[in-house]
Amino acid sequence: MEIPNAHTATTNNHRKHPSITLLGLRSDNHSKDSTSHHLSKFAYKNSLSASRPLLQHQYSHNSKILSEVFQNAKLSKNTSVSPTNVNQKETDSSSMLNTNRKQQNNLLVTANADKKATESKSDNALIMEKNTNKVENSKTINSPLCQNRRIVLDKLVQPGLTNKPTGLNEAAVDVAGKEESASSFKSIVKSPLEEKHRENIPSQALGVDKEPKGYAMNEHPILNLPANNNPSTPPSHKNGLGGPRSLNASTGSAASGILETGRFVQPMSNQNSRLQHSPFRVDYHRTNANKDSSTFLGRNNFFSRRAVSPMSEIVGMNDLSSNMDFSDLRSDVCSYERSIPVASKVASYSSASTFRRLPRAPGSKVHTEGPKSPLRPRTNYRPLNHNSRSGPVSFDRVLKDADLVMQSLASRRQHKSVHESKSHRRLLKDLRPYPPKSLKKLSEHERARLTAYELEELKDFSEIYFIGSRSCEKVSKDITPGCTDELAFDDSNGDYKVNVGDHLFYRYEIIDKVGKGSFGEVLRCIDYKCGKLVAIKVIRNRVKCYDQALVEAGILERLTRDESFSESNIIRYFDHFNFRNHLCIVTELLGENLFEVIRDNNYKGFPLIIVKSFAAQLLKALSFLQKQQIIHCDLKPENLLLCDRTNARIKLIDFGSSCRYNEKVYTYLQSRFYRAPEIILGMPYGKEIDIWSFGCILAELYTGIPLFPGANETEQLGYIMEVLGVPPKELITVSTRSKLYFGSQGQAHPIYNNRGRPLIPSSKRLDQLTRCKNLSFLDLISKCLQWDPKKRITIETAIRHEFIIGNITENVLQRTPLNSPINSPIKGASSKLKNPVSHSRVAHPLPNPPLFHNP
Ligand SMILES: Nc1ncnc2c1ncn2[C@@H]1O[C@H](COP(=O)(O)OP(=O)(O)OP(=O)(O)O)[C@@H](O)[C@H]1O
Numbered sequence: 001m002e003i004p005n006a007h008t009a010t011t012n013n014h015r016k017h018p019s020i021t022l023l024g025l026r027s028d029n030h031s032k033d034s035t036s037h038h039l040s041k042f043a044y045k046n047s048l049s050a051s052r053p054l055l056q057h058q059y060s061h062n063s064k065i066l067s068e069v070f071q072n073a074k075l076s077k078n079t080s081v082s083p084t085n086v087n088q089k090e091t092d093s094s095s096m097l098n099t100n101r102k103q104q105n106n107l108l109v110t111a112n113a114d115k116k117a118t119e120s121k122s123d124n125a126l127i128m129e130k131n132t133n134k135v136e137n138s139k140t141i142n143s144p145l146c147q148n149r150r151i152v153l154d155k156l157v158q159p160g161l162t163n164k165p166t167g168l169n170e171a172a173v174d175v176a177g178k179e180e181s182a183s184s185f186k187s188i189v190k191s192p193l194e195e196k197h198r199e200n201i202p203s204q205a206l207g208v209d210k211e212p213k214g215y216a217m218n219e220h221p222i223l224n225l226p227a228n229n230n231p232s233t234p235p236s237h238k239n240g241l242g243g244p245r246s247l248n249a250s251t252g253s254a255a256s257g258i259l260e261t262g263r264f265v266q267p268m269s270n271q272n273s274r275l276q277h278s279p280f281r282v283d284y285h286r287t288n289a290n291k292d293s294s295t296f297l298g299r300n301n302f303f304s305r306r307a308v309s310p311m312s313e314i315v316g317m318n319d320l321s322s323n324m325d326f327s328d329l330r331s332d333v334c335s336y337e338r339s340i341p342v343a344s345k346v347a348s349y350s351s352a353s354t355f356r357r358l359p360r361a362p363g364s365k366v367h368t369e370g371p372k373s374p375l376r377p378r379t380n381y382r383p384l385n386h387n388s389r390s391g392p393v394s395f396d397r398v399l400k401d402a403d404l405v406m407q408s409l410a411s412r413r414q415h416k417s418v419h420e421s422k423s424h425r426r427l428l429k430d431l432r433p434y435p436p437k438s439l440k441k442l443s444e445h446e447r448a449r450l451t452a453y454e455l456e457e458l459k460d461f462s463e464i465y466f467i468g469s470r471s472c473e474k475v476s477k478d479i480t481p482g483c484t485d486e487l488a489f490d491d492s493n494g495d496y497k498v499n500v501g502d503h504l505f506y507r508y509e510i511i512d513k514v515g516k517g518s519f520g521e522v523l524r525c526i527d528y529k530c531g532k533l534v535a536i537k538v539i540r541n542r543v544k545c546y547d548q549a550l551v552e553a554g555i556l557e558r559l560t561r562d563e564s565f566s567e568s569n570i571i572r573y574f575d576h577f578n579f580r581n582h583l584c585i586v587t588e589l590l591g592e593n594l595f596e597v598i599r600d601n602n603y604k605g606f607p608l609i610i611v612k613s614f615a616a617q618l619l620k621a622l623s624f625l626q627k628q629q630i631i632h633c634d635l636k637p638e639n640l641l642l643c644d645r646t647n648a649r650i651k652l653i654d655f656g657s658s659c660r661y662n663e664k665v666y667t668y669l670q671s672r673f674y675r676a677p678e679i680i681l682g683m684p685y686g687k688e689i690d691i692w693s694f695g696c697i698l699a700e701l702y703t704g705i706p707l708f709p710g711a712n713e714t715e716q717l718g719y720i721m722e723v724l725g726v727p728p729k730e731l732i733t734v735s736t737r738s739k740l741y742f743g744s745q746g747q748a749h750p751i752y753n754n755r756g757r758p759l760i761p762s763s764k765r766l767d768q769l770t771r772c773k774n775l776s777f778l779d780l781i782s783k784c785l786q787w788d789p790k791k792r793i794t795i796e797t798a799i800r801h802e803f804i805i806g807n808i809t810e811n812v813l814q815r816t817p818l819n820s821p822i823n824s825p826i827k828g829a830s831s832k833l834k835n836p837v838s839h840s841r842v843a844h845p846l847p848n849p850p851l852f853h854n855p
Contacts, residue, residue: 507529
């Protein structure tokens, strides 16, 4: 049987009996036919949950269609279904439920009100408190599970009860304080080996769940530090091995020791003294023996995890699966690029020839060269049709140009998704809001399908929209009513046991899993109340994750309320609720993240015109955040999601690490590859850290690989210094962590990457690493990548930068391999450039010596 027919038949049935259809009471006629077999095959392959039944022949029809659709998408490794056709009109989806929640649980809110009122709270604390109340209101007073959760939350909001903090700020201080007393000197310093092992061992096994890695930021402890021993001695910028750094590493000279660090776990004010006096301090010399230790790490050395948000370590959840080791990719690129003949095929922007030899990332598609490559444009490709080169290009124009290119590129991989889009469209057509039911109004059939636990649970739900598809295996199947086990619905990681077809909150139908982060899983769901597809981030059942997610929901809520939000390129928030001890954040459904797009294309970057469009949109989002005085703190390609596969529109997600300007709780922030130097060096930070990440992302979007792929913080700094040289003395002086990386004279300790290659300051140029000849592009990146946050380009200036508002001509879309020796000038580049500065300065094309240093 053809799926469309089945769908149509069922759809007609739905129309006749909407309420029956809504609750999954659909015709069983198809239960044993080939369609159901076909669909159950998809559902089985989908393997969303290990506990899911193999036969799902009575699957919810919507689930079936969508599961198939999205499975197809997954199998073809193309992209996820676009949400843009969904009616995005914002609905106050929570109003009815909230009314009911309030009526049910005013008691709980009032219980804590007095104490809360007397406390002066930070904004974050207020957000958390508000959200806590909101979540509390959505729960039943009688449920034992919810009682337990409430106890936890009460502890958080009532310091008097258990000496627990009032809000997040205090929570961080408390955490740091606990660590200070409990772990004393331990874990300040770790050898690289230890760090490596730590990265490959689940965080729980190492107890990081109990010993979070964040530490509170004190007022300005670094300003009280003694000055450097000999501040008058300038650091060596020109040669990585010059001056004091020329000490022979192989002899293990004490002065050249590298202090390989683990994560900070101490309050900042104690960092310095701890480091100086800790008996556990390890001066790690990178000798041959140390290189051997890298070899010892074997495959782990090659495949290590992609940097994740440190917030995941703070909450003790950094056990994501491994990804490509980009340091290897990067060094291979560096060595390979010199062996590429000058006349190699450079007909496109693609860096395929560079990366062809590199190993595939686990699960990535086999790379096909030539015209089949989805991101390879036609050779006669002329994306830009600006005839006039004078005057700035409007933001809309940039978007339209990029959309055109994206359409042309996406069309090559669309044949696999024809079915997907048809089914998707059909399903969306049939989606509409459904009226709620109460428990009393459920029919006998419907009641028969409820588990004992659900019957009990439903007493607290006055609005029921969906009770699960007919054949789904309900996660509450084996749970006894009144069960007090808080983890009854969770797997060993604390993730909710997701079953396709099951309901969430008796309102959403789980269709598919679209993403996973350190905080939980993101599910694609149908919202039966509003009749649309949504994404729901189901947060892990861990107190720290839960609290952090409350802050995220609060920030998203506040951002969405702003009147200029619709043009902000930030994900739209709908609602959040607590279901079975899991905080769930409902947002609009988006497409793939940019890292996935690059990965699926074998780590090839985007054409410059698309990078330009992404840059403009991200700057718009950052500008909006700046208006709201929010620092995102975790910018990376994984957090930039395509709205639709056929255009180049993106939105920014994941505000789990974000903070307001005046509420900087953590000093250990940002995913490592995109981490600003002030964070690595332990200095006060501000919104400029986002600009740093922005610069790193720009380069990565173009090349396909991270610009600074450090396997640990020391390496990270090493990679940065390779391009930027040694940081200015003033910064080293105020850095609380300077002793880890620099000698008393401000000279950098030798640093080797995890393959033993020395990372020599000022030995690489940005144009070499990016293999890009567009000087306006390089100029923008270089202005983002400044040691001194104050010297970094501002968002306003970046929006008006030549790269964003200027034209891009075809010749600069070409990516010529650099076969010239390191530090040689870019031959003939000036004749192709529009940048007036560069026309007159061939030898030093850009006014930024460290990045374009040419001794
Ligand atoms: N609204 C959405 N639509 C589609 N996919 C999404 C959506 N939100 C998140 N995802 C996917 O899920 C992934 C994880 O989401 P998110 O970054 O919010 O989780 P996290 O736990 O905060 O991750 P991290 O480990 O970076 O902190 C994203 O990279 C993205 O691919």
